[in-house]
Structure formats: C-alpha cells, structure tokens
Amino acid sequence: MKKLLSYRSIILFSLMLTVFGFVSCNQEDSEIGLGIIPGSDKMQLFADTIDVDCFTVLDNSISTDERTLSPLGSYNDPVFGFTKAGFACQARISSSNVDFSGVEVVNSLELHLKYSSHYGDSATAQTVNVYRLKKDIYIDSTYYSDFTLQPSEYELLSTAPVYFDPADSLLKIDLPSDLAASFISSSNSAHFVDNTTFIDFFNGFYVTTDDMASGGCIFSLNLVDSDSKMVLYYNDTASYDFYINSKSAIINMFEHDYTTALPDIQTVLADTASLHDFCYVQSLGGLKTKIKFPEIATMFDSTNIAINKASLVITIKAGTNETSFAPPPKMTLVVILESGKYDFITDYKVNNTYFGGSLGSDEYTYTFNIPFHIQELVNGNEDYGIYLFAADNRTMPYRAVIHGNDNSEKSMKLEIYYSKY
Numbered sequence: 001m002k003k004l005l006s007y008r009s010i011i012l013f014s015l016m017l018t019v020f021g022f023v024s025c026n027q028e029d030s031e032i033g034l035g036i037i038p039g040s041d042k043m044q045l046f047a048d049t050i051d052v053d054c055f056t057v058l059d060n061s062i063s064t065d066e067r068t069l070s071p072l073g074s075y076n077d078p079v080f081g082f083t084k085a086g087f088a089c090q091a092r093i094s095s096s097n098v099d100f101s102g103v104e105v106v107n108s109l110e111l112h113l114k115y116s117s118h119y120g121d122s123a124t125a126q127t128v129n130v131y132r133l134k135k136d137i138y139i140d141s142t143y144y145s146d147f148t149l150q151p152s153e154y155e156l157l158s159t160a161p162v163y164f165d166p167a168d169s170l171l172k173i174d175l176p177s178d179l180a181a182s183f184i185s186s187s188n189s190a191h192f193v194d195n196t197t198f199i200d201f202f203n204g205f206y207v208t209t210d211d212m213a214s215g216g217c218i219f220s221l222n223l224v225d226s227d228s229k230m231v232l233y234y235n236d237t238a239s240y241d242f243y244i245n246s247k248s249a250i251i252n253m254f255e256h257d258y259t260t261a262l263p264d265i266q267t268v269l270a271d272t273a274s275l276h277d278f279c280y281v282q283s284l285g286g287l288k289t290k291i292k293f294p295e296i297a298t299m300f301d302s303t304n305i306a307i308n309k310a311s312l313v314i315t316i317k318a319g320t321n322e323t324s325f326a327p328p329p330k331m332t333l334v335v336i337l338e339s340g341k342y343d344f345i346t347d348y349k350v351n352n353t354y355f356g357g358s359l360g361s362d363e364y365t366y367t368f369n370i371p372f373h374i375q376e377l378v379n380g381n382e383d384y385g386i387y388l389f390a391a392d393n394r395t396m397p398y399r400a401v402i403h404g405n406d407n408s409e410k411s412m413k414l415e416i417y418y419s420k421y
Contacts, residue, residue, distance in 0.1 A: 050295045050414040054404045056268045056280045059288040064252040065143040069395040070223050073209050075120040075216035077325055080282055080399050081261035085218050086208030090248040091230045094241045098192035100184035107233040109180040113171040114225035119397045120217025120324055125163040127210040130173055132157050133203035139249040145285030154206045164219050218397045254284040277406035283393040292385045296377045309417040310374040314366040315410040320401040328390035328398035330358045331366050336384040346372040
C-alpha cells in the first residue's frame with residue numbers, strides 16, 4: 001500500500017540517502033534521483049510495496065563449454081525429479097615430438113579427475129562410464145545445454161562402480177591396455193608430433209554415469225586442475241602426463257526428467273504463461289523464473305518520479321531448503337531484450353557489490369537492489385521481463401522453490417521508495 005511519509009520521515013530518509021551516497025562506490029550516481037531532487041519543501045517521498053508477476057520456464061539454452069567445474073553423476077530429487085550430468089573433454093600431450101620407443105612395459109593408463117564438491121547423497125557408489133570420442137569438438141566453438149552425442153560418436157573404454165571419497169579428492173579410473181598400446185606403437189608416432197596431430201588421433205573423452213534408480217548425487221570435478229589428467233605409467237617408475245587444461249575443449253552436458261517431479265512442477269511447465277503460487281529455479285539447464293512488473297506502467301501519472309530505492313524480495317518455500325538439495329547460495333538477474341536474448345541488468349553493471357542476490361542469514365530470502373531497472377521502466381522502457389537463476393547455473397546443480405503469485409506475505413514483492421518532484 002502506498003504511504004505518504006511524514007515530514008520527520010522525509011528528513012530522516014533524506015539523511016539516510018545522503019549517507020548512502022557517500023559510502024557507495026559512485027558518490028554522485030549511486031542511487032537514482034539523488035542528483036536531481038531539488039531542495040524544495042514541496043518534494044514528497046513515498047514508500048510502496050508492489051506485487052510482481054512471475055512464471056517458471058525452461059532454461060534449456062545456456063552455453064556450457066570451457067567451464068572450470070564439470071558436473072558428473074545423477075540423482076532423484078523428491079521435488080524436481082531426475083537430473084543427470086556428464087561432460088566431454090580433450091586431452092593434450094604435455095610435450096612435442098613424444099618418443100615412446102623406450103617403453104619396455106606399460107604398467108597402467110589412468111584417467112585422474114579432481115573432485116571439488118557434491119550435491120545430493122554421496123553415500124551410494126555410482127557406475128562411471130568413460131568413452132573415447134569419435135567426434136571432433138573445438139575449443140573455439142560455443143556449445144549449449146541441449147548438446148548431445150549420438151551412440152555412433154563414442155566408444156566405451158572403461159566402466160566401473162566408483163565411490164567418490166571426499167577425503168581423497170582424486171578419482172582414478174583405469175583405462176584399457178589396448179589404448180595404452182596404441183599410444184606407444186611406433187606406427188602411431190606421427191600422431192604425437194604436436195597437439196594438433198594428437199587430437200586428430202585421439203578426440204578426447206566422454207564421461208557419464210549410469211542412471212541412479214533412487215538417491216544419488218552429482219559431483220563437481222575441476223578438470224583444469226593440475227591433478228586432472230591422463231597418466232601413462234611405464235617401465236615401473238616412469239610416467240607421462242596427458243593434460244586436461246585451459247586449452248582443452250570442455251563441454252558440460254545435462255539431462256532432466258520432470259515426469260518424476262512433483263505434480264505442481266508438471267502443472268507449471270504445462271502452462272508457463274499463467275501465474276502460479278510457486279516458481280522454480282534449477283541449475284544445469286533446468287528451470288528459471290521470469291519476472292515482470294506490470295503495475296509500474298500504470299501506477300504513476302505524469303508527475304516526475306525518481307526511484308530512490310527498489311528491492312526485489314524473494315522467499316524460499318518452507319521445507320524445501322533441505323541439506324541434500326540446498327538452495328543456491330547466490331542468485332542473479334538478467335534483463336530480457338526485445339530480441340529475446342538477455343544482458344546484465346543495469347544495476348549489476350553500475351554496482352555489482354550493492355546489487356545483492358545472496359541467500360540471507362535466515363536461509364530463506366534473497367534481496368536484489370534494482371532502482372536503476374525500475375527507473376528505466378518508470379521512464380517508459382518496455383518491460384520484457386527479467387530472468388532469475390542460480391549464479392552457478394552452468395556448473396552446480398542448485399535448485400529452489402520460491403513463493404511466486406500465492407498472494408501471501410511471502411509472495412515475491414518489490415519494495416520501492418520514490419520521490420515526486
């Protein structure tokens with residue numbers, strides 16, 4: 001409800017805005033309106049809380065290549081259903097003109113993957129499948145979350161039940177002896193002149209897991225860590241490293257099955273254009289929330305308006321922030337352009353420190369400070385909406401159930417302070 005602030009409140013609020021202007025990174029432009037409010041006794045300040053419209057839509061077209069972390073595994077979420085992740089990556093020789101003529105005996109060939117963290121229940125072993133790519137992938141190409149491989153584009157190298165031990169932090173997978181034999185064969189020496197010839201010979205790996213029937217988790221692996229590599233051990237004491245590093249093409253790959261999700265999610269996805277009580281955010285090319293502010297276009301008359309503060313408050317539904325499937329520690333917003341593409345919202349560009357988006361200490365609320373974006377809408381910019389998603393949505397499988405349009409005290413709201421002048 002709109003409130004006309006008392007004269008005493010005006011003075012206190014003005015002082016607060018002045019103090020904020022000094023401590024912000026940009027003294028003169030830290031808040032919309034501070035530089036244009038005249039020193040007139042006729043100035044009026046208002047506070048208002050506005051309901052917003054929000055919708056859940058699929059987030060199935062995000063770029064997934066060349067990320068530091070790569071998710072691997074699958075799990076069954078009691079709310080969001082089944083999720084699975086894997087990756088494809090290149091391995092590179094660590095030196096030019098590699099000479100394996102001195103190899104007398106191969107002890108082993110291993111793929112090492114550096115463990116970073118996990119999401120879900122890690123108590124159950126998962127079966128990891130390592131395939132040899134039969135398809136070229138390129139570091140200078142962009143790949144999206146709908147990228148898939150056909151069975152003809154990879155062949156099995158190794159499969160084994162693996163228990164990820166966080167105390168060890170390094171997953172080691174044995175690779176077949178015939179692959180090692182092909183590496184040291186003199187007939188293949190021309191493939192080890194440089195990385196161009198090697199990658200033409202060995203396109204890389206496709207790593208995935210069997211589907212978990214129940215439970216499960218997704219592990220985050222740091223492929224560009226120096227411990228992530230393929231290692232050839234030979235002559236009992238010698239070894240040769242094949243690097244996975246920042247020069248390797250890396251593609252994260254995701255799958256979602258919402259047929260096992262809660263009926264509420266299935267209902268929302270069946271009608272993404274209607275308002276529903278709750279909205280959903282899920283990383284790894286899952287779900288995102290679209291937010292619009294229809295009241296802004298009609299609530300102001302021709303009076304000049306300066307938005308002094310605007311806070312978008314988002315609240316998680318109670319009972320859905322369990323430890324195993326925790327909500328994201330930070331979310332972010334992007335503005336939707338007329339073309340349908342999106343860009344960083346103005347408030348993030350101006351001052352990303354003040355922008356907000358971190359999960360509050362109560363572990364239930366996120367607050368975004370977006371006065372610049374709301375001022376743009378007040379000034380007549382078309383409201384194509386903004387998207388809400390987890391800040392690490394390409395690498396970590398976070399999810400959240402949030403109050404949307406349920407008309408409760410916890411529904412998504414915009415709190416604004418503005419001046420008429």
